[in-house]
Every structure is written in C-alpha cells, then in structure tokens.
Amino acid sequence: PIIRKLIAEGRDNQISDVIKACYQEGMVDFTENLRQLVERGDTDRATALEFAPDPEKLKMAFKGIKVAASGILS
Numbered sequence: 001p002i003i004r005k006l007i008a009e010g011r012d013n014q015i016s017d018v019i020k021a022c023y024q025e026g027m028v029d030f031t032e033n034l035r036q037l038v039e040r041g042d043t044d045r046a047t048a049l050e051f052a053p054d055p056e057k058l059k060m061a062f063k064g065i066k067v068a069a070s071g072i073l074s
Helices: 002-008 012-021 030-040 045-051 055-062
Strands: none
Touching: 002 012, 030 045, 030 055, 045 055
C-alpha cells in the first residue's frame, strides 16, 4: 500500500528510497533482484548486466558492495 500511495500522490521519485528502507520486510529493488537471480543460477551475469538499470551498481553488488543515494553502505 505505501508504494501505491506514493504513485497515487505523484511521488514516484520516493519509491526507490522506500524499497531500500523496507529491505528487512522483503522489498528489493530491481538491481538486488538481478543479483539474487545470478546468485541462484537463474540467469548469468552478462544477461543481468544487460538489463540492469545501473550496470555499475550491479557489478558492485556482485562484489558485496551496496550503494545508496548518499554513497557506499558496505
């Protein structure tokens, strides 16, 4: 419902932040989902990178580095 509310209110630019903040509840962004697909063997790195919205961010995720809008987290 929070994502639906943001869309209804025209606050699409906040969706990514909410998804990142709700990681513990099971929300993941597209980059993290692609990383998980590669980790499980459901797709390969080349395909994931081809469809990633930010290939550099995905490359960092493959190395275990998480990136937030404010900078590197871990």
